[in-house]
Amino acid sequence: ExxxxxxxxxxxxxxxxxxxxxxxxxxxxxxxxMHWVRQAPGKGLEWVSGITWNGGRTGYADSVKxxxxxxxxxxxxxxxxxxxxxxxxxxxxxxxxxxxAPAPYYxxxxxxxxxVTVSS
Amino acid sequence: xxVLTQSPATLxxxxxxxxxxxxxxxQSVGRFLAWYQQRPGQAPRLLISDASNxxxxxxxxxxxxxxxxxxxxxxxxxxxxxxxxxxxQQRSGNWVTFGGGTKVEIK
Numbered sequence: 001e002x003x004x005x006x007x008x009x010x011x012x013x014x015x016x017x018x019x020x021x022x023x024x025x026x027x028x029x030x031x032x033x034m035h036w037v038r039q040a041p042g043k044g045l046e047w048v049s050g051i052t053w054n055g056g057r058t059g060y061a062d063s064v065k066x067x068x069x070x071x072x073x074x075x076x077x078x079x080x081x082x083x084x085x086x087x088x089x090x091x092x093x094x095x096x097x098x099x100x101a102p103a104p105y106y107x108x109x110x111x112x113x114x115x116v117t118v119s120s
Numbered sequence: 121x122x123v124l125t126q127s128p129a130t131l132x133x134x135x136x137x138x139x140x141x142x143x144x145x146x147q148s149v150g151r152f153l154a155w156y157q158q159r160p161g162q163a164p165r166l167l168i169s170d171a172s173n174x175x176x177x178x179x180x181x182x183x184x185x186x187x188x189x190x191x192x193x194x195x196x197x198x199x200x201x202x203x204x205x206x207x208x209q210q211r212s213g214n215w216v217t218f219g220g221g222t223k224v225e226i227k
Contacts, residue, residue, distance in 0.1 A: 035216065037218075044205075044207065044218065044219075044220050044221040045156075045158075045164065045207050045209075045218040045221070046218065047209075047215065047216040047217060047218060050215050050216060059215035059216075062121070095163060095164075100166075100169065104211050104215050104216055105152070105169070105211050106154040106166055106169045106209065106211065107154075107156075107164075107166060107209075108166045108175065110163035110164055110165070111163065112163060113163060
């Protein structure tokens with residue numbers, strides 16, 4: 001069974017950093033693009049960042065560009081999101097998702113999410 | 121950036137009714153659009169890819185269609201488990217964006 005498990009969320013003060021991790025099992029991790037998608041409480045889905053199968057290309061939403069960095073370790077079947085200069089508006093449930101292709105298309109596997117709360 | 125506008129925001133229908141959800145793109149995305157369903161307390165799941173292709177295991181009552189920049193998700197006869205929020209997503213332009221969602225609620 002294809003599965004994604006996120007970790008690393010928590011309560012953090014504004015301006016601080018946090019690093020999210022996502023472990024993939026049950027599929028060939030190194031064949032697919034991966035993404036982070038977030039959902040603020042009571043709100044819709046917002047794509048945050050994506051990375052192609054080999055890490056050769058990355059993309060970011062304007063709201064996080066310059067503050068967040070996505071990376072992957074295919075040998076460890078893991079995806080990461082380094083979040084710096086966090087703001088209260090970054091508070092959300094962060095989902096790790098698997099793409100259907102090596103480059104960004106659609107998301108066919110979703111983790112359960114990890115919660116990030118930015119507050120003083 | 122490509123903006124996806126979903127309408128209506130909320131759709132109030134009875135079980136067995138037909139649901140028609142709309143997603144309009146601000147510019148051409150070809151047929152590169154997907155639909156997702158999110159039930160309360162759950163992660164979203166992929167329903168439709170490439171505008172009209174049902175994902176594995178998705179019932180035949182879910183149908184996607186498009187014309188130009190207008191995309192439609194039709195649920196032919198609502199089952200109790202279909203009352204949820206639906207999102208569209210495009211993959212042209214700058215990576216990926218989602219629409220704001222349509223909530224299908226029980227009337």
